[in-house]
Amino acid sequence: MYKVKVYVTLRESVLDPQGGAVKSALHAMDYQEVTDVRIGKYMELQLESTEKLEERVKEMCEKLLANTVIEDYRFEVEEVVPS
Amino acid sequence: MKFAVIVFPGSNCDADMYHAIKDGLGEEVEYVFHTETSLDGFDAVLLPGGFSHGDYLRSGAIARFAPIMPAVIQAAEAGKPVLGVCNGFQVLLEAGLLPGAMKRNIDLKFVCRTVELVVENNKTMFSSGYEQGQTIRIPVAHGEGNYECDDETLANLRANKQIVFRYNEHVNGSKGDIAGITNERGNVLGMMPHPERATETLLGNDQGLAVFTSILRNWRESHVTAS
Numbered sequence: 001m002y003k004v005k006v007y008v009t010l011r012e013s014v015l016d017p018q019g020g021a022v023k024s025a026l027h028a029m030d031y032q033e034v035t036d037v038r039i040g041k042y043m044e045l046q047l048e049s050t051e052k053l054e055e056r057v058k059e060m061c062e063k064l065l066a067n068t069v070i071e072d073y074r075f076e077v078e079e080v081v082p083s
Numbered sequence: 084m085k086f087a088v089i090v091f092p093g094s095n096c097d098a099d100m101y102h103a104i105k106d107g108l109g110e111e112v113e114y115v116f117h118t119e120t121s122l123d124g125f126d127a128v129l130l131p132g133g134f135s136h137g138d139y140l141r142s143g144a145i146a147r148f149a150p151i152m153p154a155v156i157q158a159a160e161a162g163k164p165v166l167g168v169c170n171g172f173q174v175l176l177e178a179g180l181l182p183g184a185m186k187r188n189i190d191l192k193f194v195c196r197t198v199e200l201v202v203e204n205n206k207t208m209f210s211s212g213y214e215q216g217q218t219i220r221i222p223v224a225h226g227e228g229n230y231e232c233d234d235e236t237l238a239n240l241r242a243n244k245q246i247v248f249r250y251n252e253h254v255n256g257s258k259g260d261i262a263g264i265t266n267e268r269g270n271v272l273g274m275m276p277h278p279e280r281a282t283e284t285l286l287g288n289d290q291g292l293a294v295f296t297s298i299l300r301n302w303r304e305s306h307v308t309a310s
Contacts, residue, residue, distance in 0.1 A: 010186070013233075014186070014231060015186075015189075015256075017186065017187050017188070017189050017190070017191055017229070017256065018187060018191060021191055064140070064144060064145075064148070065140070067141055067144065067177065067184050069176075069182075069183060069184040069231070069232070070184040070186065070231050
């Protein structure tokens with residue numbers, strides 16, 4: 001078994017309205033040192049062992065999990081050892 | 084002329100769309116469930132507003148893979164009129180039938196009111212019933228209508244006159260205040276405002292009806308020959 005952690009974020013060039021609102025809130029709370037906030041999505045997929053696992057996860061990301069017109073994605077694969 | 088209204092789980096403007104065609108336009112219309120795979124016999128396809136598949140993940144992202152979607156894409160490729168309103172617009176973007184993507188509204192608020200639109204191009208099969216540059220009032224109701232595309236795409240949209248409707252005010256942060264665009268060929272229109280909610284004076288506004296009368300007139304001109 002594998003666990004895949006997928007991170008989806010708006011591209012750097014794309015203005016993030018949610019991140020902007022959270023940054024304003026942090027500034028209002030006097031955390032002036034915060035210069036930028038970006039909000040994204042985090043997904044965990046449980047996968048059975050399969051051939052071309054990375055290639056297939058990349059496909060899942062590009063077809064469904066991220067909208068590559070405005071979003072970037074990255075993922076980490078962890079082998080889950082049954083206890 | 085026979086219209087299909089595609090119904091996804093979570094569509095909530097499907098009945099408004101059906102009513103606009105049946106009672107506003109006076110043409111044939113049928114609901115087509117998302118699990119169907121054919122649109123044979125239909126002359127136009129309408130994707131209504133709502134929250135297809137709960138908008139989980141992203142608006143329109145899951146609906147894009149519904150069993151009916153290959154038939155919608157086929158209809159678009161065959162040159163039939165395909166109109167997506169609100170969530171329907173989001174589905175068309177996710178399906179790649181129109182360029183760009185939608186983000187949360189710039190101020191993060193759900194906007195639900197009647198707004199002013201400018202008819203940027205009245206030479207399309209969806210807008211020929213309006214005057215060029217005409218200002219119309221159409222309701223909007225959306226939280227993710229902030230249209231985003233790169234500068235090259237925006238330049239192409241402008242050069243090809245694919246921008247059909249533009250907000251006359253800052254409604255949601257959309258690039259170029261874009262409210263509705265077509266594909267290059269001009270037979271697929273996506274728009275965030277709801278023309279189907281503005282088709283009768285009895286309910287206070289019939290300025291959306293011309294979208295549907297335009298489709299019908301265009302279709303008649305190319306399909307009905309005088310005998």
